Amino acid sequence: MFIQRLNLKPLLLVVSIFSSLAIFNIMALKSYVTDARNVHSNAIKKVSTALPLVAITFDDGPDPVITPQVLAIxxxxxxxxxxxMLGKHAEAYPELVQQIHAAGHEIGNHTYSHQRMTRLSQDGLKAELQHTETILFNITGENPRLVRPPDNAYNAKIVAQTQQCGYHFVLWSIDTRDWANVSPSAILRETDKAGAGDIILFHDGVTPSHIVEGLAKTIDLLQAKGYRLVTVSELMQGSN
Ligand SMILES: [Zn+2]
Structure with missing residues:
Protein backbone atom coordinates (compact mmCIF):
# COMPACT_ATOMS: atom_id res chain seq x y z
CA MET A 1 0.00 0.00 0.00
CA PHE A 2 2.76 2.36 1.05
CA ILE A 3 4.84 1.55 -2.06
CA GLN A 4 1.83 1.98 -4.29
CA ARG A 5 1.22 5.43 -2.88
CA LEU A 6 4.81 6.41 -3.46
CA ASN A 7 4.67 5.22 -7.04
CA LEU A 8 1.42 7.01 -7.68
CA LYS A 9 2.65 10.36 -6.46
CA PRO A 10 4.85 11.28 -9.45
CA LEU A 11 2.11 10.10 -11.79
CA LEU A 12 -0.50 12.19 -10.00
CA LEU A 13 1.84 15.15 -10.09
CA VAL A 14 2.29 14.83 -13.85
CA VAL A 15 -1.45 14.40 -14.38
CA SER A 16 -2.24 17.42 -12.23
CA ILE A 17 0.34 19.59 -14.02
CA PHE A 18 -1.15 18.67 -17.38
CA SER A 19 -4.68 19.28 -16.09
CA SER A 20 -3.69 22.70 -14.77
CA LEU A 21 -2.07 23.57 -18.08
CA ALA A 22 -5.19 22.48 -19.96
CA ILE A 23 -7.42 24.52 -17.66
CA PHE A 24 -5.06 27.48 -17.96
CA ASN A 25 -5.19 27.25 -21.76
CA ILE A 26 -8.96 27.09 -21.78
CA MET A 27 -9.11 30.07 -19.44
CA ALA A 28 -6.62 32.01 -21.57
CA LEU A 29 -8.71 31.33 -24.65
CA LYS A 30 -11.94 32.21 -22.92
CA SER A 31 -10.58 35.41 -21.45
CA TYR A 32 -10.45 37.06 -24.80
CA VAL A 33 -13.42 35.46 -26.44
CA THR A 34 -15.83 36.25 -23.64
CA ASP A 35 -17.00 39.48 -22.17
CA ALA A 36 -19.84 40.47 -19.89
CA ARG A 37 -21.38 42.51 -22.69
CA ASN A 38 -21.30 39.65 -25.19
CA VAL A 39 -24.59 38.23 -26.38
CA HIS A 40 -22.85 35.17 -27.79
CA SER A 41 -19.82 34.01 -25.87
CA ASN A 42 -17.73 33.25 -28.95
CA ALA A 43 -18.05 36.69 -30.50
CA ILE A 44 -15.20 38.99 -29.52
CA LYS A 45 -16.32 42.46 -28.42
CA LYS A 46 -13.42 43.30 -26.19
CA VAL A 47 -10.21 41.62 -25.09
CA SER A 48 -9.29 41.13 -21.46
CA THR A 49 -5.76 42.48 -21.09
CA ALA A 50 -3.61 44.15 -18.47
CA LEU A 51 -1.57 45.82 -21.20
CA PRO A 52 -2.36 49.39 -22.38
CA LEU A 53 -3.59 48.27 -25.80
CA VAL A 54 -6.56 49.48 -27.85
CA ALA A 55 -7.60 48.37 -31.35
CA ILE A 56 -9.08 50.80 -33.87
CA THR A 57 -11.02 49.15 -36.70
CA PHE A 58 -12.49 50.37 -39.99
CA ASP A 59 -15.41 48.77 -41.82
CA ASP A 60 -16.72 48.86 -45.40
CA GLY A 61 -13.60 50.08 -47.26
CA PRO A 62 -11.30 50.49 -48.91
CA ASP A 63 -12.47 53.81 -50.31
CA PRO A 64 -10.41 55.87 -52.77
CA VAL A 65 -11.16 59.17 -50.98
CA ILE A 66 -11.18 58.27 -47.28
CA THR A 67 -8.77 55.34 -46.95
CA PRO A 68 -5.66 57.26 -48.13
CA GLN A 69 -6.42 59.98 -45.54
CA VAL A 70 -6.85 57.34 -42.84
CA LEU A 71 -3.56 55.69 -43.83
CA ALA A 72 -1.74 59.03 -43.70
CA ILE A 73 -2.99 59.72 -40.17
CA MET A 85 -13.00 45.12 -46.02
CA LEU A 86 -15.77 44.34 -48.43
CA GLY A 87 -14.58 41.96 -51.13
CA LYS A 88 -16.18 44.09 -53.84
CA HIS A 89 -14.25 47.17 -52.70
CA ALA A 90 -10.97 45.27 -52.34
CA GLU A 91 -11.52 44.01 -55.87
CA ALA A 92 -12.11 47.56 -57.15
CA TYR A 93 -9.14 49.13 -55.32
CA PRO A 94 -6.39 46.49 -55.06
CA GLU A 95 -3.66 49.14 -54.76
CA LEU A 96 -5.28 50.39 -51.52
CA VAL A 97 -5.41 46.83 -50.16
CA GLN A 98 -1.73 46.48 -50.99
CA GLN A 99 -0.88 49.78 -49.27
CA ILE A 100 -2.78 48.80 -46.12
CA HIS A 101 -1.06 45.43 -46.02
CA ALA A 102 2.40 46.90 -46.70
CA ALA A 103 1.95 49.44 -43.88
CA GLY A 104 1.54 46.57 -41.38
CA HIS A 105 -2.17 46.94 -40.71
CA GLU A 106 -4.43 43.93 -40.43
CA ILE A 107 -7.10 43.04 -42.98
CA GLY A 108 -10.34 41.32 -41.98
CA ASN A 109 -13.26 39.92 -43.98
CA HIS A 110 -16.54 41.91 -43.98
CA THR A 111 -18.14 39.70 -46.70
CA TYR A 112 -18.11 40.41 -50.42
CA SER A 113 -21.26 42.47 -50.84
CA HIS A 114 -22.33 43.57 -47.33
CA GLN A 115 -25.34 41.30 -47.12
CA ARG A 116 -26.61 40.49 -43.67
CA MET A 117 -25.33 37.07 -42.64
CA THR A 118 -28.71 36.29 -41.07
CA ARG A 119 -30.31 36.51 -44.53
CA LEU A 120 -27.82 34.16 -46.19
CA SER A 121 -27.97 30.39 -46.45
CA GLN A 122 -25.01 28.43 -45.08
CA ASP A 123 -23.67 28.03 -48.61
CA GLY A 124 -24.36 31.71 -49.35
CA LEU A 125 -22.36 32.82 -46.31
CA LYS A 126 -19.50 30.50 -47.20
CA ALA A 127 -19.47 31.87 -50.76
CA GLU A 128 -19.40 35.50 -49.53
CA LEU A 129 -16.47 34.74 -47.24
CA GLN A 130 -14.51 32.65 -49.73
CA HIS A 131 -14.97 35.09 -52.60
CA THR A 132 -13.45 37.84 -50.43
CA GLU A 133 -10.67 35.53 -49.22
CA THR A 134 -9.64 34.80 -52.80
CA ILE A 135 -9.52 38.50 -53.69
CA LEU A 136 -7.50 39.40 -50.59
CA PHE A 137 -5.13 36.45 -50.99
CA ASN A 138 -4.43 37.35 -54.60
CA ILE A 139 -3.39 40.85 -53.52
CA THR A 140 -1.62 40.24 -50.19
CA GLY A 141 -0.65 36.56 -50.28
CA GLU A 142 -2.44 36.09 -46.95
CA ASN A 143 -5.86 34.88 -45.90
CA PRO A 144 -7.83 37.01 -43.43
CA ARG A 145 -8.34 35.39 -40.01
CA LEU A 146 -10.87 37.88 -38.66
CA VAL A 147 -14.46 38.35 -39.78
CA ARG A 148 -17.00 41.02 -38.87
CA PRO A 149 -20.71 40.72 -39.75
CA PRO A 150 -22.37 43.52 -41.78
CA ASP A 151 -24.89 45.58 -39.80
CA ASN A 152 -24.09 43.67 -36.59
CA ALA A 153 -26.52 40.96 -37.76
CA TYR A 154 -25.57 37.50 -36.49
CA ASN A 155 -26.54 34.60 -34.27
CA ALA A 156 -24.75 31.77 -32.46
CA LYS A 157 -25.01 29.45 -35.49
CA ILE A 158 -23.36 32.03 -37.76
CA VAL A 159 -20.55 32.59 -35.26
CA ALA A 160 -19.96 28.82 -35.12
CA GLN A 161 -19.99 28.52 -38.91
CA THR A 162 -17.39 31.25 -39.40
CA GLN A 163 -15.24 29.67 -36.69
CA GLN A 164 -15.39 26.38 -38.58
CA CYS A 165 -13.99 28.33 -41.54
CA GLY A 166 -11.07 29.36 -39.30
CA TYR A 167 -12.20 32.86 -38.36
CA HIS A 168 -12.30 34.84 -35.14
CA PHE A 169 -15.70 36.57 -35.06
CA VAL A 170 -14.93 40.17 -34.14
CA LEU A 171 -17.41 42.86 -33.07
CA TRP A 172 -16.56 46.03 -31.10
CA SER A 173 -16.98 47.56 -27.66
CA ILE A 174 -17.02 51.24 -28.70
CA ASP A 175 -19.06 52.57 -31.62
CA THR A 176 -17.97 56.04 -32.79
CA ARG A 177 -21.25 56.36 -34.72
CA ASP A 178 -19.25 57.97 -37.50
CA TRP A 179 -21.73 56.33 -39.90
CA ALA A 180 -24.39 58.72 -38.56
CA ASN A 181 -22.31 61.72 -39.65
CA VAL A 182 -21.61 62.87 -36.10
CA SER A 183 -19.11 65.64 -35.36
CA PRO A 184 -15.45 64.99 -34.49
CA SER A 185 -16.14 66.07 -30.90
CA ALA A 186 -19.02 63.56 -30.64
CA ILE A 187 -16.64 60.84 -31.85
CA LEU A 188 -14.12 61.93 -29.25
CA ARG A 189 -16.72 61.72 -26.46
CA GLU A 190 -17.15 58.01 -27.31
CA THR A 191 -13.49 57.16 -27.83
CA ASP A 192 -12.57 58.97 -24.60
CA LYS A 193 -14.29 56.02 -22.84
CA ALA A 194 -11.80 53.52 -24.28
CA GLY A 195 -9.68 51.48 -21.90
CA ALA A 196 -7.30 48.51 -22.18
CA GLY A 197 -8.65 45.86 -24.54
CA ASP A 198 -11.36 47.95 -26.18
CA ILE A 199 -12.13 47.58 -29.88
CA ILE A 200 -13.28 50.82 -31.55
CA LEU A 201 -15.49 50.90 -34.62
CA PHE A 202 -14.88 53.43 -37.42
CA HIS A 203 -15.79 53.28 -41.12
CA ASP A 204 -13.65 54.11 -44.11
CA GLY A 205 -16.32 53.22 -46.62
CA VAL A 206 -19.39 55.32 -46.07
CA THR A 207 -18.05 58.08 -43.87
CA PRO A 208 -17.86 61.76 -44.79
CA SER A 209 -14.26 62.92 -44.99
CA HIS A 210 -14.55 65.29 -42.04
CA ILE A 211 -14.78 62.25 -39.74
CA VAL A 212 -11.08 61.81 -40.37
CA GLU A 213 -10.58 64.68 -37.91
CA GLY A 214 -12.32 62.61 -35.25
CA LEU A 215 -9.89 59.78 -35.93
CA ALA A 216 -6.81 62.01 -35.62
CA LYS A 217 -8.06 63.46 -32.32
CA THR A 218 -8.93 59.99 -31.01
CA ILE A 219 -5.42 58.71 -31.66
CA ASP A 220 -3.87 61.79 -30.01
CA LEU A 221 -6.11 61.37 -26.97
CA LEU A 222 -5.46 57.64 -26.51
CA GLN A 223 -1.71 57.95 -27.05
CA ALA A 224 -1.58 60.84 -24.55
CA LYS A 225 -3.23 58.47 -22.03
CA GLY A 226 -0.45 55.95 -22.69
CA TYR A 227 -2.35 53.51 -24.92
CA ARG A 228 -0.72 51.77 -27.85
CA LEU A 229 -2.91 51.33 -30.93
CA VAL A 230 -2.55 47.82 -32.31
CA THR A 231 -4.28 45.42 -34.67
CA VAL A 232 -7.03 43.15 -33.35
CA SER A 233 -4.74 40.11 -33.62
CA GLU A 234 -2.04 41.92 -31.61
CA LEU A 235 -4.67 42.83 -29.05
CA MET A 236 -5.71 39.16 -28.77
CA GLN A 237 -2.06 38.14 -28.36
CA GLY A 238 -1.87 40.55 -25.41
CA SER A 239 -4.85 38.91 -23.66
CA ASN A 240 -4.55 37.54 -20.15
ZN1 LIG B 1 -20.32 47.28 -42.72
Missing part, protein backbone atom coordinates in the same frame (compact mmCIF):
# COMPACT_ATOMS: atom_id res chain seq x y z
CA UNK A 74 -2.10 56.22 -38.95
CA UNK A 75 1.39 56.56 -40.42
CA UNK A 76 1.98 60.03 -38.99
CA UNK A 77 0.91 58.90 -35.53
CA UNK A 78 2.62 55.51 -35.70
CA UNK A 79 -0.60 53.60 -35.04
CA UNK A 80 -1.71 50.23 -36.38
CA UNK A 81 -5.33 49.38 -37.19
CA UNK A 82 -7.56 46.68 -38.65
CA UNK A 83 -9.57 47.08 -41.85
CA UNK A 84 -12.66 44.89 -42.27
Missing amino acids: LKEKNAKATFF
Whole structure:
Protein backbone atom coordinates (compact mmCIF):
# COMPACT_ATOMS: atom_id res chain seq x y z
CA MET A 1 0.00 0.00 0.00
CA PHE A 2 2.76 2.36 1.05
CA ILE A 3 4.84 1.55 -2.06
CA GLN A 4 1.83 1.98 -4.29
CA ARG A 5 1.22 5.43 -2.88
CA LEU A 6 4.81 6.41 -3.46
CA ASN A 7 4.67 5.22 -7.04
CA LEU A 8 1.42 7.01 -7.68
CA LYS A 9 2.65 10.36 -6.46
CA PRO A 10 4.85 11.28 -9.45
CA LEU A 11 2.11 10.10 -11.79
CA LEU A 12 -0.50 12.19 -10.00
CA LEU A 13 1.84 15.15 -10.09
CA VAL A 14 2.29 14.83 -13.85
CA VAL A 15 -1.45 14.40 -14.38
CA SER A 16 -2.24 17.42 -12.23
CA ILE A 17 0.34 19.59 -14.02
CA PHE A 18 -1.15 18.67 -17.38
CA SER A 19 -4.68 19.28 -16.09
CA SER A 20 -3.69 22.70 -14.77
CA LEU A 21 -2.07 23.57 -18.08
CA ALA A 22 -5.19 22.48 -19.96
CA ILE A 23 -7.42 24.52 -17.66
CA PHE A 24 -5.06 27.48 -17.96
CA ASN A 25 -5.19 27.25 -21.76
CA ILE A 26 -8.96 27.09 -21.78
CA MET A 27 -9.11 30.07 -19.44
CA ALA A 28 -6.62 32.01 -21.57
CA LEU A 29 -8.71 31.33 -24.65
CA LYS A 30 -11.94 32.21 -22.92
CA SER A 31 -10.58 35.41 -21.45
CA TYR A 32 -10.45 37.06 -24.80
CA VAL A 33 -13.42 35.46 -26.44
CA THR A 34 -15.83 36.25 -23.64
CA ASP A 35 -17.00 39.48 -22.17
CA ALA A 36 -19.84 40.47 -19.89
CA ARG A 37 -21.38 42.51 -22.69
CA ASN A 38 -21.30 39.65 -25.19
CA VAL A 39 -24.59 38.23 -26.38
CA HIS A 40 -22.85 35.17 -27.79
CA SER A 41 -19.82 34.01 -25.87
CA ASN A 42 -17.73 33.25 -28.95
CA ALA A 43 -18.05 36.69 -30.50
CA ILE A 44 -15.20 38.99 -29.52
CA LYS A 45 -16.32 42.46 -28.42
CA LYS A 46 -13.42 43.30 -26.19
CA VAL A 47 -10.21 41.62 -25.09
CA SER A 48 -9.29 41.13 -21.46
CA THR A 49 -5.76 42.48 -21.09
CA ALA A 50 -3.61 44.15 -18.47
CA LEU A 51 -1.57 45.82 -21.20
CA PRO A 52 -2.36 49.39 -22.38
CA LEU A 53 -3.59 48.27 -25.80
CA VAL A 54 -6.56 49.48 -27.85
CA ALA A 55 -7.60 48.37 -31.35
CA ILE A 56 -9.08 50.80 -33.87
CA THR A 57 -11.02 49.15 -36.70
CA PHE A 58 -12.49 50.37 -39.99
CA ASP A 59 -15.41 48.77 -41.82
CA ASP A 60 -16.72 48.86 -45.40
CA GLY A 61 -13.60 50.08 -47.26
CA PRO A 62 -11.30 50.49 -48.91
CA ASP A 63 -12.47 53.81 -50.31
CA PRO A 64 -10.41 55.87 -52.77
CA VAL A 65 -11.16 59.17 -50.98
CA ILE A 66 -11.18 58.27 -47.28
CA THR A 67 -8.77 55.34 -46.95
CA PRO A 68 -5.66 57.26 -48.13
CA GLN A 69 -6.42 59.98 -45.54
CA VAL A 70 -6.85 57.34 -42.84
CA LEU A 71 -3.56 55.69 -43.83
CA ALA A 72 -1.74 59.03 -43.70
CA ILE A 73 -2.99 59.72 -40.17
CA LEU A 74 -2.10 56.22 -38.95
CA LYS A 75 1.39 56.56 -40.42
CA GLU A 76 1.98 60.03 -38.99
CA LYS A 77 0.91 58.90 -35.53
CA ASN A 78 2.62 55.51 -35.70
CA ALA A 79 -0.60 53.60 -35.04
CA LYS A 80 -1.71 50.23 -36.38
CA ALA A 81 -5.33 49.38 -37.19
CA THR A 82 -7.56 46.68 -38.65
CA PHE A 83 -9.57 47.08 -41.85
CA PHE A 84 -12.66 44.89 -42.27
CA MET A 85 -13.00 45.12 -46.02
CA LEU A 86 -15.77 44.34 -48.43
CA GLY A 87 -14.58 41.96 -51.13
CA LYS A 88 -16.18 44.09 -53.84
CA HIS A 89 -14.25 47.17 -52.70
CA ALA A 90 -10.97 45.27 -52.34
CA GLU A 91 -11.52 44.01 -55.87
CA ALA A 92 -12.11 47.56 -57.15
CA TYR A 93 -9.14 49.13 -55.32
CA PRO A 94 -6.39 46.49 -55.06
CA GLU A 95 -3.66 49.14 -54.76
CA LEU A 96 -5.28 50.39 -51.52
CA VAL A 97 -5.41 46.83 -50.16
CA GLN A 98 -1.73 46.48 -50.99
CA GLN A 99 -0.88 49.78 -49.27
CA ILE A 100 -2.78 48.80 -46.12
CA HIS A 101 -1.06 45.43 -46.02
CA ALA A 102 2.40 46.90 -46.70
CA ALA A 103 1.95 49.44 -43.88
CA GLY A 104 1.54 46.57 -41.38
CA HIS A 105 -2.17 46.94 -40.71
CA GLU A 106 -4.43 43.93 -40.43
CA ILE A 107 -7.10 43.04 -42.98
CA GLY A 108 -10.34 41.32 -41.98
CA ASN A 109 -13.26 39.92 -43.98
CA HIS A 110 -16.54 41.91 -43.98
CA THR A 111 -18.14 39.70 -46.70
CA TYR A 112 -18.11 40.41 -50.42
CA SER A 113 -21.26 42.47 -50.84
CA HIS A 114 -22.33 43.57 -47.33
CA GLN A 115 -25.34 41.30 -47.12
CA ARG A 116 -26.61 40.49 -43.67
CA MET A 117 -25.33 37.07 -42.64
CA THR A 118 -28.71 36.29 -41.07
CA ARG A 119 -30.31 36.51 -44.53
CA LEU A 120 -27.82 34.16 -46.19
CA SER A 121 -27.97 30.39 -46.45
CA GLN A 122 -25.01 28.43 -45.08
CA ASP A 123 -23.67 28.03 -48.61
CA GLY A 124 -24.36 31.71 -49.35
CA LEU A 125 -22.36 32.82 -46.31
CA LYS A 126 -19.50 30.50 -47.20
CA ALA A 127 -19.47 31.87 -50.76
CA GLU A 128 -19.40 35.50 -49.53
CA LEU A 129 -16.47 34.74 -47.24
CA GLN A 130 -14.51 32.65 -49.73
CA HIS A 131 -14.97 35.09 -52.60
CA THR A 132 -13.45 37.84 -50.43
CA GLU A 133 -10.67 35.53 -49.22
CA THR A 134 -9.64 34.80 -52.80
CA ILE A 135 -9.52 38.50 -53.69
CA LEU A 136 -7.50 39.40 -50.59
CA PHE A 137 -5.13 36.45 -50.99
CA ASN A 138 -4.43 37.35 -54.60
CA ILE A 139 -3.39 40.85 -53.52
CA THR A 140 -1.62 40.24 -50.19
CA GLY A 141 -0.65 36.56 -50.28
CA GLU A 142 -2.44 36.09 -46.95
CA ASN A 143 -5.86 34.88 -45.90
CA PRO A 144 -7.83 37.01 -43.43
CA ARG A 145 -8.34 35.39 -40.01
CA LEU A 146 -10.87 37.88 -38.66
CA VAL A 147 -14.46 38.35 -39.78
CA ARG A 148 -17.00 41.02 -38.87
CA PRO A 149 -20.71 40.72 -39.75
CA PRO A 150 -22.37 43.52 -41.78
CA ASP A 151 -24.89 45.58 -39.80
CA ASN A 152 -24.09 43.67 -36.59
CA ALA A 153 -26.52 40.96 -37.76
CA TYR A 154 -25.57 37.50 -36.49
CA ASN A 155 -26.54 34.60 -34.27
CA ALA A 156 -24.75 31.77 -32.46
CA LYS A 157 -25.01 29.45 -35.49
CA ILE A 158 -23.36 32.03 -37.76
CA VAL A 159 -20.55 32.59 -35.26
CA ALA A 160 -19.96 28.82 -35.12
CA GLN A 161 -19.99 28.52 -38.91
CA THR A 162 -17.39 31.25 -39.40
CA GLN A 163 -15.24 29.67 -36.69
CA GLN A 164 -15.39 26.38 -38.58
CA CYS A 165 -13.99 28.33 -41.54
CA GLY A 166 -11.07 29.36 -39.30
CA TYR A 167 -12.20 32.86 -38.36
CA HIS A 168 -12.30 34.84 -35.14
CA PHE A 169 -15.70 36.57 -35.06
CA VAL A 170 -14.93 40.17 -34.14
CA LEU A 171 -17.41 42.86 -33.07
CA TRP A 172 -16.56 46.03 -31.10
CA SER A 173 -16.98 47.56 -27.66
CA ILE A 174 -17.02 51.24 -28.70
CA ASP A 175 -19.06 52.57 -31.62
CA THR A 176 -17.97 56.04 -32.79
CA ARG A 177 -21.25 56.36 -34.72
CA ASP A 178 -19.25 57.97 -37.50
CA TRP A 179 -21.73 56.33 -39.90
CA ALA A 180 -24.39 58.72 -38.56
CA ASN A 181 -22.31 61.72 -39.65
CA VAL A 182 -21.61 62.87 -36.10
CA SER A 183 -19.11 65.64 -35.36
CA PRO A 184 -15.45 64.99 -34.49
CA SER A 185 -16.14 66.07 -30.90
CA ALA A 186 -19.02 63.56 -30.64
CA ILE A 187 -16.64 60.84 -31.85
CA LEU A 188 -14.12 61.93 -29.25
CA ARG A 189 -16.72 61.72 -26.46
CA GLU A 190 -17.15 58.01 -27.31
CA THR A 191 -13.49 57.16 -27.83
CA ASP A 192 -12.57 58.97 -24.60
CA LYS A 193 -14.29 56.02 -22.84
CA ALA A 194 -11.80 53.52 -24.28
CA GLY A 195 -9.68 51.48 -21.90
CA ALA A 196 -7.30 48.51 -22.18
CA GLY A 197 -8.65 45.86 -24.54
CA ASP A 198 -11.36 47.95 -26.18
CA ILE A 199 -12.13 47.58 -29.88
CA ILE A 200 -13.28 50.82 -31.55
CA LEU A 201 -15.49 50.90 -34.62
CA PHE A 202 -14.88 53.43 -37.42
CA HIS A 203 -15.79 53.28 -41.12
CA ASP A 204 -13.65 54.11 -44.11
CA GLY A 205 -16.32 53.22 -46.62
CA VAL A 206 -19.39 55.32 -46.07
CA THR A 207 -18.05 58.08 -43.87
CA PRO A 208 -17.86 61.76 -44.79
CA SER A 209 -14.26 62.92 -44.99
CA HIS A 210 -14.55 65.29 -42.04
CA ILE A 211 -14.78 62.25 -39.74
CA VAL A 212 -11.08 61.81 -40.37
CA GLU A 213 -10.58 64.68 -37.91
CA GLY A 214 -12.32 62.61 -35.25
CA LEU A 215 -9.89 59.78 -35.93
CA ALA A 216 -6.81 62.01 -35.62
CA LYS A 217 -8.06 63.46 -32.32
CA THR A 218 -8.93 59.99 -31.01
CA ILE A 219 -5.42 58.71 -31.66
CA ASP A 220 -3.87 61.79 -30.01
CA LEU A 221 -6.11 61.37 -26.97
CA LEU A 222 -5.46 57.64 -26.51
CA GLN A 223 -1.71 57.95 -27.05
CA ALA A 224 -1.58 60.84 -24.55
CA LYS A 225 -3.23 58.47 -22.03
CA GLY A 226 -0.45 55.95 -22.69
CA TYR A 227 -2.35 53.51 -24.92
CA ARG A 228 -0.72 51.77 -27.85
CA LEU A 229 -2.91 51.33 -30.93
CA VAL A 230 -2.55 47.82 -32.31
CA THR A 231 -4.28 45.42 -34.67
CA VAL A 232 -7.03 43.15 -33.35
CA SER A 233 -4.74 40.11 -33.62
CA GLU A 234 -2.04 41.92 -31.61
CA LEU A 235 -4.67 42.83 -29.05
CA MET A 236 -5.71 39.16 -28.77
CA GLN A 237 -2.06 38.14 -28.36
CA GLY A 238 -1.87 40.55 -25.41
CA SER A 239 -4.85 38.91 -23.66
CA ASN A 240 -4.55 37.54 -20.15
ZN1 LIG B 1 -20.32 47.28 -42.72
